[in-house]
Amino acid sequence: MEDGTAERIRPRDRILETARDMFHKHGIKGVGVDAITEAAGTNKMTLYRHFESKDDLVIECLRATACSANAMWQKFEAEHPGDKLAQLHAWVRMAADCLMMDGRGCDMANAAIELSETDHPARRVIKELKQAQRDRLVGLCRDAGIGQAELLADTLSLLLEGARVSLQSVGAEGPSAQFVRMAEGLITSFKAR
Amino acid sequence: MEDGTAERIRPRDRILETARDMFHKHGIKGVGVDAITEAAGTNKMTLYRHFESKDDLVIECLRATACSANAMWQKFEAEHPGDKLAQLHAWVRMAADCLMMDGRGCDMANAAIELSETDHPARRVIKELKQAQRDRLVGLCRDAGIGQAELLADTLSLLLEGARVSLQSVGAEGPSAQFVRMAEGLITSFKAR
DNA sequence: TCTAGAAGTTACAGACCGGTAACACCCTAG
Protein backbone atom coordinates (compact mmCIF):
# COMPACT_ATOMS: atom_id res chain seq x y z
CA MET A 1 0.00 0.00 0.00
CA GLU A 2 1.20 3.46 -0.86
CA ASP A 3 1.18 5.88 2.01
CA GLY A 4 1.41 9.45 0.83
CA THR A 5 3.80 10.61 3.55
CA ALA A 6 6.37 13.11 2.35
CA GLU A 7 9.01 10.95 3.97
CA ARG A 8 8.29 8.16 1.59
CA ILE A 9 9.35 9.76 -1.66
CA ARG A 10 11.74 7.71 -3.71
CA PRO A 11 15.40 8.36 -2.92
CA ARG A 12 16.07 9.44 -6.48
CA ASP A 13 13.55 12.26 -6.22
CA ARG A 14 14.81 13.26 -2.78
CA ILE A 15 18.34 13.47 -4.12
CA LEU A 16 17.24 15.48 -7.15
CA GLU A 17 15.24 17.95 -5.10
CA THR A 18 17.95 18.34 -2.47
CA ALA A 19 20.64 18.77 -5.10
CA ARG A 20 18.62 21.46 -6.88
CA ASP A 21 18.27 23.37 -3.65
CA MET A 22 21.91 23.06 -2.65
CA PHE A 23 23.31 23.78 -6.11
CA HIS A 24 21.11 26.84 -6.21
CA LYS A 25 22.24 28.13 -2.83
CA HIS A 26 25.93 27.24 -2.86
CA GLY A 27 26.80 26.67 -6.49
CA ILE A 28 27.76 23.46 -8.23
CA LYS A 29 31.39 23.43 -7.27
CA GLY A 30 30.47 24.62 -3.82
CA VAL A 31 28.71 21.44 -2.76
CA GLY A 32 29.89 17.85 -2.87
CA VAL A 33 27.92 14.68 -3.44
CA ASP A 34 28.47 13.60 0.16
CA ALA A 35 26.76 16.74 1.44
CA ILE A 36 23.86 16.25 -0.97
CA THR A 37 23.19 12.65 -0.04
CA GLU A 38 23.47 13.38 3.65
CA ALA A 39 21.00 16.27 3.38
CA ALA A 40 18.71 14.03 1.35
CA GLY A 41 18.81 11.41 4.09
CA THR A 42 20.52 8.80 1.97
CA ASN A 43 24.03 7.83 0.90
CA LYS A 44 26.49 8.17 -1.91
CA MET A 45 26.04 4.68 -3.33
CA THR A 46 22.35 5.26 -3.87
CA LEU A 47 23.13 8.49 -5.69
CA TYR A 48 25.51 6.72 -8.04
CA ARG A 49 22.95 3.99 -8.67
CA HIS A 50 20.54 6.62 -10.03
CA PHE A 51 22.95 9.05 -11.67
CA GLU A 52 25.98 8.25 -13.77
CA SER A 53 28.07 11.06 -12.31
CA LYS A 54 27.84 14.41 -10.58
CA ASP A 55 27.71 16.07 -14.00
CA ASP A 56 24.76 13.88 -14.88
CA LEU A 57 23.02 14.93 -11.68
CA VAL A 58 23.69 18.57 -12.51
CA ILE A 59 22.10 18.15 -15.93
CA GLU A 60 19.03 16.47 -14.47
CA CYS A 61 18.71 19.34 -11.99
CA LEU A 62 18.81 21.87 -14.82
CA ARG A 63 16.14 19.95 -16.71
CA ALA A 64 13.99 19.92 -13.60
CA THR A 65 14.43 23.67 -13.24
CA ALA A 66 13.37 24.18 -16.84
CA CYS A 67 10.36 22.01 -16.15
CA SER A 68 9.35 24.20 -13.21
CA ALA A 69 9.69 27.24 -15.46
CA ASN A 70 7.33 25.63 -17.94
CA ALA A 71 4.75 25.32 -15.19
CA MET A 72 4.95 29.09 -14.73
CA TRP A 73 4.05 29.67 -18.34
CA GLN A 74 1.07 27.39 -18.07
CA LYS A 75 -0.05 29.40 -15.06
CA PHE A 76 0.12 32.62 -17.08
CA GLU A 77 -2.09 31.10 -19.75
CA ALA A 78 -4.49 29.74 -17.17
CA GLU A 79 -4.82 33.04 -15.32
CA HIS A 80 -5.14 35.20 -18.43
CA PRO A 81 -6.49 32.87 -21.10
CA GLY A 82 -5.98 34.35 -24.53
CA ASP A 83 -4.88 37.75 -23.19
CA LYS A 84 -1.23 37.69 -24.27
CA LEU A 85 -0.51 41.23 -23.15
CA ALA A 86 -1.71 40.45 -19.63
CA GLN A 87 0.49 37.35 -19.69
CA LEU A 88 3.47 39.52 -20.58
CA HIS A 89 2.78 41.78 -17.61
CA ALA A 90 2.38 38.67 -15.45
CA TRP A 91 5.81 37.57 -16.65
CA VAL A 92 7.29 40.87 -15.50
CA ARG A 93 5.59 40.57 -12.13
CA MET A 94 6.75 37.01 -11.69
CA ALA A 95 10.31 37.96 -12.59
CA ALA A 96 10.28 40.79 -10.07
CA ASP A 97 8.89 38.52 -7.36
CA CYS A 98 11.61 35.97 -7.99
CA LEU A 99 14.19 38.73 -7.78
CA MET A 100 12.98 39.94 -4.41
CA MET A 101 12.36 36.56 -2.87
CA ASP A 102 15.37 34.70 -4.00
CA GLY A 103 18.58 36.68 -4.26
CA ARG A 104 20.56 34.04 -6.06
CA GLY A 105 19.86 34.35 -9.74
CA CYS A 106 19.17 31.87 -12.46
CA ASP A 107 20.46 28.34 -11.98
CA MET A 108 21.32 27.95 -15.64
CA ALA A 109 23.20 31.22 -15.92
CA ASN A 110 25.05 30.51 -12.70
CA ALA A 111 25.93 27.04 -13.96
CA ALA A 112 27.15 28.46 -17.27
CA ILE A 113 29.45 30.80 -15.39
CA GLU A 114 30.70 28.16 -13.01
CA LEU A 115 31.24 25.43 -15.61
CA SER A 116 33.64 27.37 -17.77
CA GLU A 117 34.99 24.37 -19.67
CA THR A 118 33.63 24.90 -23.18
CA ASP A 119 33.04 21.18 -23.70
CA HIS A 120 31.25 20.56 -20.43
CA PRO A 121 28.20 18.35 -21.09
CA ALA A 122 25.91 20.70 -19.17
CA ARG A 123 26.63 23.62 -21.49
CA ARG A 124 24.74 22.05 -24.40
CA VAL A 125 21.70 21.56 -22.18
CA ILE A 126 21.89 25.09 -20.80
CA LYS A 127 22.03 26.56 -24.29
CA GLU A 128 19.07 24.48 -25.44
CA LEU A 129 16.89 25.36 -22.48
CA LYS A 130 17.78 29.05 -22.53
CA GLN A 131 17.08 29.18 -26.25
CA ALA A 132 13.68 27.60 -25.65
CA GLN A 133 12.84 30.18 -23.00
CA ARG A 134 13.89 32.94 -25.37
CA ASP A 135 11.70 31.58 -28.17
CA ARG A 136 8.79 31.41 -25.79
CA LEU A 137 9.16 35.04 -24.71
CA VAL A 138 9.51 36.17 -28.32
CA GLY A 139 6.34 34.27 -29.16
CA LEU A 140 4.50 35.89 -26.31
CA CYS A 141 5.56 39.37 -27.39
CA ARG A 142 4.57 38.65 -30.97
CA ASP A 143 1.17 37.25 -29.97
CA ALA A 144 0.67 40.32 -27.80
CA GLY A 145 0.79 42.38 -30.98
CA ILE A 146 4.18 43.98 -30.43
CA GLY A 147 5.82 45.04 -33.67
CA GLN A 148 9.47 44.44 -32.91
CA ALA A 149 8.74 41.37 -30.82
CA GLU A 150 12.23 39.87 -30.98
CA LEU A 151 13.88 43.08 -29.89
CA LEU A 152 11.52 43.60 -26.96
CA ALA A 153 11.85 39.99 -25.84
CA ASP A 154 15.64 40.10 -26.04
CA THR A 155 15.77 43.40 -24.18
CA LEU A 156 13.56 42.05 -21.41
CA SER A 157 15.69 38.91 -21.27
CA LEU A 158 18.89 40.86 -20.83
CA LEU A 159 17.30 43.15 -18.25
CA LEU A 160 16.17 40.21 -16.16
CA GLU A 161 19.43 38.36 -16.54
CA GLY A 162 21.29 41.51 -15.60
CA ALA A 163 19.05 42.17 -12.62
CA ARG A 164 19.67 38.68 -11.29
CA VAL A 165 23.42 38.96 -11.45
CA SER A 166 23.48 42.59 -10.29
CA LEU A 167 21.51 41.53 -7.25
CA GLN A 168 24.36 39.24 -6.29
CA SER A 169 27.16 41.73 -6.87
CA VAL A 170 25.80 45.18 -6.00
CA GLY A 171 22.93 44.06 -3.81
CA ALA A 172 19.21 44.73 -3.58
CA GLU A 173 19.58 48.51 -3.46
CA GLY A 174 21.43 48.47 -6.78
CA PRO A 175 20.10 48.84 -10.33
CA SER A 176 17.98 45.70 -10.03
CA ALA A 177 15.58 47.61 -7.75
CA GLN A 178 14.30 49.43 -10.84
CA PHE A 179 13.59 46.30 -12.86
CA VAL A 180 9.80 46.58 -12.95
CA ARG A 181 9.91 50.25 -13.89
CA MET A 182 12.33 49.53 -16.73
CA ALA A 183 10.41 46.55 -18.03
CA GLU A 184 7.02 48.24 -17.94
CA GLY A 185 8.47 51.34 -19.56
CA LEU A 186 9.90 49.24 -22.34
CA ILE A 187 6.65 47.42 -23.01
CA THR A 188 4.80 50.73 -23.16
CA SER A 189 7.27 52.29 -25.58
CA PHE A 190 7.26 49.20 -27.81
CA LYS A 191 3.48 49.17 -27.92
CA ALA A 192 3.52 52.78 -29.12
CA ARG A 193 5.62 52.00 -32.20
CA MET B 1 70.97 48.54 -12.84
CA GLU B 2 67.38 47.95 -13.89
CA ASP B 3 66.97 46.14 -17.17
CA GLY B 4 63.50 46.55 -18.59
CA THR B 5 63.16 43.00 -19.87
CA ALA B 6 59.67 41.60 -19.56
CA GLU B 7 61.15 38.51 -18.00
CA ARG B 8 62.37 40.49 -15.06
CA ILE B 9 59.03 41.58 -13.63
CA ARG B 10 58.70 40.95 -9.95
CA PRO B 11 57.18 37.57 -9.09
CA ARG B 12 54.35 39.25 -7.24
CA ASP B 13 53.21 41.05 -10.39
CA ARG B 14 53.62 37.95 -12.49
CA ILE B 15 51.47 35.99 -10.07
CA LEU B 16 48.83 38.71 -9.97
CA GLU B 17 48.64 39.00 -13.74
CA THR B 18 48.57 35.25 -14.27
CA ALA B 19 45.95 34.76 -11.57
CA ARG B 20 43.72 37.43 -13.12
CA ASP B 21 43.92 35.70 -16.48
CA MET B 22 43.28 32.23 -15.11
CA PHE B 23 40.50 33.26 -12.72
CA HIS B 24 38.87 35.05 -15.62
CA LYS B 25 39.07 32.05 -17.94
CA HIS B 26 38.36 29.17 -15.58
CA GLY B 27 36.72 30.74 -12.56
CA ILE B 28 38.05 31.07 -9.04
CA LYS B 29 37.17 27.61 -7.83
CA GLY B 30 38.24 26.22 -11.17
CA VAL B 31 41.93 26.94 -10.71
CA GLY B 32 44.25 26.07 -7.87
CA VAL B 33 47.21 28.00 -6.51
CA ASP B 34 49.60 25.35 -7.83
CA ALA B 35 48.40 25.91 -11.38
CA ILE B 36 48.71 29.68 -11.00
CA THR B 37 52.26 29.64 -9.70
CA GLU B 38 53.36 27.13 -12.31
CA ALA B 39 51.88 29.24 -15.11
CA ALA B 40 53.55 32.30 -13.60
CA GLY B 41 56.90 30.54 -13.63
CA THR B 42 57.30 30.49 -9.88
CA ASN B 43 56.20 28.41 -6.92
CA LYS B 44 53.64 28.21 -4.17
CA MET B 45 55.91 29.47 -1.39
CA THR B 46 56.57 32.72 -3.22
CA LEU B 47 52.85 33.22 -3.68
CA TYR B 48 52.22 32.82 0.03
CA ARG B 49 55.03 35.23 0.83
CA HIS B 50 53.18 37.95 -1.11
CA PHE B 51 49.56 37.07 -0.41
CA GLU B 52 48.03 35.96 2.87
CA SER B 53 45.74 33.42 1.26
CA LYS B 54 44.03 32.50 -1.97
CA ASP B 55 41.11 34.71 -0.95
CA ASP B 56 43.50 37.60 -0.51
CA LEU B 57 44.90 36.97 -3.98
CA VAL B 58 41.37 36.95 -5.38
CA ILE B 59 40.64 40.31 -3.80
CA GLU B 60 43.83 41.82 -5.17
CA CYS B 61 42.89 40.54 -8.62
CA LEU B 62 39.49 42.19 -8.38
CA ARG B 63 41.08 45.48 -7.34
CA ALA B 64 43.43 45.24 -10.30
CA THR B 65 40.47 44.65 -12.60
CA ALA B 66 38.73 47.72 -11.21
CA CYS B 67 41.91 49.68 -11.79
CA SER B 68 41.97 48.64 -15.45
CA ALA B 69 38.37 49.77 -15.75
CA ASN B 70 39.33 53.17 -14.37
CA ALA B 71 41.88 53.49 -17.14
CA MET B 72 39.05 53.06 -19.65
CA TRP B 73 37.17 55.99 -18.21
CA GLN B 74 40.22 58.18 -18.43
CA LYS B 75 40.52 57.20 -22.09
CA PHE B 76 36.94 58.31 -22.72
CA GLU B 77 37.67 61.71 -21.22
CA ALA B 78 40.93 62.02 -23.16
CA GLU B 79 39.34 61.13 -26.49
CA HIS B 80 36.24 63.27 -26.06
CA PRO B 81 37.29 66.03 -23.63
CA GLY B 82 34.26 67.70 -22.18
CA ASP B 83 31.81 65.99 -24.54
CA LYS B 84 29.96 63.78 -22.06
CA LEU B 85 27.44 62.49 -24.56
CA ALA B 86 30.23 61.29 -26.84
CA GLN B 87 31.81 59.61 -23.85
CA LEU B 88 28.55 57.79 -23.17
CA HIS B 89 28.48 56.51 -26.72
CA ALA B 90 32.12 55.49 -26.35
CA TRP B 91 31.11 53.54 -23.24
CA VAL B 92 28.52 51.64 -25.27
CA ARG B 93 31.03 50.92 -28.01
CA MET B 94 33.63 49.75 -25.51
CA ALA B 95 31.10 47.48 -23.80
CA ALA B 96 30.11 45.94 -27.12
CA ASP B 97 33.73 45.38 -28.09
CA CYS B 98 34.41 43.63 -24.80
CA LEU B 99 31.36 41.46 -25.37
CA MET B 100 32.52 40.34 -28.80
CA MET B 101 36.15 39.87 -27.97
CA ASP B 102 35.91 38.20 -24.64
CA GLY B 103 33.05 35.82 -24.15
CA ARG B 104 33.49 35.38 -20.44
CA GLY B 105 31.71 38.20 -18.69
CA CYS B 106 32.60 40.42 -15.81
CA ASP B 107 35.13 39.12 -13.30
CA MET B 108 33.35 40.71 -10.37
CA ALA B 109 29.92 39.40 -11.30
CA ASN B 110 31.35 35.95 -11.95
CA ALA B 111 33.13 36.04 -8.61
CA ALA B 112 29.95 37.12 -6.83
CA ILE B 113 28.14 34.14 -8.31
CA GLU B 114 30.90 31.69 -7.54
CA LEU B 115 31.59 32.88 -4.00
CA SER B 116 28.10 32.31 -2.69
CA GLU B 117 29.04 32.43 0.99
CA THR B 118 27.44 35.67 2.17
CA ASP B 119 30.33 36.47 4.48
CA HIS B 120 33.09 35.86 1.96
CA PRO B 121 35.67 38.68 2.26
CA ALA B 122 35.62 39.28 -1.49
CA ARG B 123 31.93 40.15 -1.48
CA ARG B 124 32.46 43.44 0.33
CA VAL B 125 35.07 44.46 -2.22
CA ILE B 126 32.88 43.45 -5.14
CA LYS B 127 29.97 45.49 -3.82
CA GLU B 128 32.17 48.55 -3.28
CA LEU B 129 33.75 48.43 -6.72
CA LYS B 130 30.46 47.75 -8.50
CA GLN B 131 28.82 50.59 -6.64
CA ALA B 132 31.63 52.92 -7.69
CA GLN B 133 31.19 51.93 -11.33
CA ARG B 134 27.49 52.56 -11.06
CA ASP B 135 28.01 56.02 -9.56
CA ARG B 136 30.40 56.84 -12.33
CA LEU B 137 27.94 55.87 -15.06
CA VAL B 138 25.15 57.80 -13.35
CA GLY B 139 27.43 60.84 -13.20
CA LEU B 140 28.23 60.52 -16.88
CA CYS B 141 24.57 60.32 -17.84
CA ARG B 142 23.75 63.33 -15.67
CA ASP B 143 26.62 65.39 -17.08
CA ALA B 144 25.47 64.44 -20.55
CA GLY B 145 22.25 66.29 -19.80
CA ILE B 146 19.98 63.26 -19.48
CA GLY B 147 16.94 63.97 -17.35
CA GLN B 148 16.43 60.63 -15.64
CA ALA B 149 20.12 59.94 -15.39
CA GLU B 150 19.91 57.29 -12.66
CA LEU B 151 17.28 55.30 -14.52
CA LEU B 152 19.20 55.35 -17.80
CA ALA B 153 22.46 54.42 -16.10
CA ASP B 154 20.85 51.56 -14.19
CA THR B 155 19.11 50.29 -17.31
CA LEU B 156 22.35 50.35 -19.28
CA SER B 157 24.10 48.59 -16.39
CA LEU B 158 21.57 45.79 -16.31
CA LEU B 159 21.62 45.44 -20.09
CA LEU B 160 25.39 45.05 -20.13
CA GLU B 161 25.43 42.74 -17.15
CA GLY B 162 22.70 40.68 -18.78
CA ALA B 163 24.48 40.60 -22.11
CA ARG B 164 27.64 39.30 -20.49
CA VAL B 165 25.92 36.44 -18.73
CA SER B 166 23.62 35.67 -21.65
CA LEU B 167 26.68 35.36 -23.84
CA GLN B 168 27.86 32.54 -21.63
CA SER B 169 24.57 30.66 -21.46
CA VAL B 170 22.79 31.19 -24.79
CA GLY B 171 25.82 32.12 -26.85
CA ALA B 172 26.80 34.91 -29.21
CA GLU B 173 23.74 34.53 -31.44
CA GLY B 174 21.45 35.11 -28.46
CA PRO B 175 19.94 38.34 -27.14
CA SER B 176 23.36 39.84 -26.42
CA ALA B 177 23.89 40.32 -30.17
CA GLN B 178 21.42 43.21 -30.01
CA PHE B 179 23.15 45.04 -27.18
CA VAL B 180 24.32 48.08 -29.14
CA ARG B 181 20.93 48.55 -30.77
CA MET B 182 19.20 48.39 -27.38
CA ALA B 183 21.64 50.72 -25.67
CA GLU B 184 21.62 53.34 -28.44
CA GLY B 185 17.85 53.18 -28.63
CA LEU B 186 17.61 53.77 -24.92
CA ILE B 187 19.94 56.75 -24.97
CA THR B 188 17.94 58.29 -27.83
CA SER B 189 14.63 57.82 -26.07
CA PHE B 190 15.97 59.22 -22.80
CA LYS B 191 17.35 62.27 -24.57
CA ALA B 192 13.92 62.95 -26.05
CA ARG B 193 12.21 63.18 -22.66
C1' DT C 1 6.34 -16.80 4.05
C1' DC C 2 9.76 -16.54 0.68
C1' DT C 3 12.46 -14.01 -2.61
C1' DA C 4 14.39 -10.53 -5.56
C1' DG C 5 15.72 -6.08 -5.96
C1' DA C 6 16.26 -1.64 -3.91
C1' DA C 7 18.55 0.82 -0.38
C1' DG C 8 21.95 1.42 3.49
C1' DT C 9 26.72 0.80 5.42
C1' DT C 10 31.55 0.80 5.65
C1' DA C 11 35.79 1.13 3.76
C1' DC C 12 38.67 2.51 0.41
C1' DA C 13 41.17 4.36 -3.90
C1' DG C 14 43.34 8.13 -6.15
C1' DA C 15 43.49 12.73 -7.02
C1' DC C 16 43.51 17.47 -5.75
C1' DC C 17 43.08 21.22 -2.55
C1' DG C 18 45.10 25.27 0.46
C1' DG C 19 48.79 26.06 3.30
C1' DT C 20 53.43 25.32 5.86
C1' DA C 21 58.36 23.90 7.15
C1' DA C 22 63.12 23.45 6.23
C1' DC C 23 66.69 24.26 3.47
C1' DA C 24 69.55 25.64 -0.67
C1' DC C 25 70.42 29.26 -3.84
C1' DC C 26 71.33 33.68 -6.08
C1' DC C 27 71.87 38.43 -6.54
C1' DT C 28 72.45 42.83 -5.08
C1' DA C 29 73.65 46.63 -1.75
C1' DG C 30 76.99 47.87 1.35
Added chain:
DNA sequence: CTAGGGTGTTACCGGTCTGTAACTTCTAGA
Protein backbone atom coordinates in the same frame (compact mmCIF):
# COMPACT_ATOMS: atom_id res chain seq x y z
C1' DC D 1 84.02 40.22 -0.38
C1' DT D 2 80.28 39.58 2.42
C1' DA D 3 75.87 39.65 4.57
C1' DG D 4 71.03 39.35 3.98
C1' DG D 5 66.75 39.32 1.74
C1' DG D 6 64.15 37.53 -2.05
C1' DT D 7 63.54 33.36 -4.41
C1' DG D 8 63.45 28.35 -5.67
C1' DT D 9 62.97 23.38 -4.26
C1' DT D 10 61.17 19.51 -2.02
C1' DA D 11 58.47 17.33 1.04
C1' DC D 12 54.77 17.23 3.76
C1' DC D 13 50.08 18.03 6.49
C1' DG D 14 45.22 17.42 6.97
C1' DG D 15 41.28 17.80 4.54
C1' DT D 16 38.00 17.19 0.71
C1' DC D 17 36.70 15.61 -3.67
C1' DT D 18 34.45 12.04 -7.12
C1' DG D 19 33.72 7.44 -7.66
C1' DT D 20 33.81 2.22 -6.49
C1' DA D 21 33.66 -2.49 -4.03
C1' DA D 22 31.70 -5.71 -0.96
C1' DC D 23 28.54 -6.67 2.12
C1' DT D 24 24.21 -6.21 4.96
C1' DT D 25 19.50 -4.79 5.68
C1' DC D 26 15.01 -3.62 4.33
C1' DT D 27 10.78 -3.98 1.80
C1' DA D 28 7.41 -4.93 -1.66
C1' DG D 29 5.15 -8.38 -4.25
C1' DA D 30 3.99 -13.31 -5.34
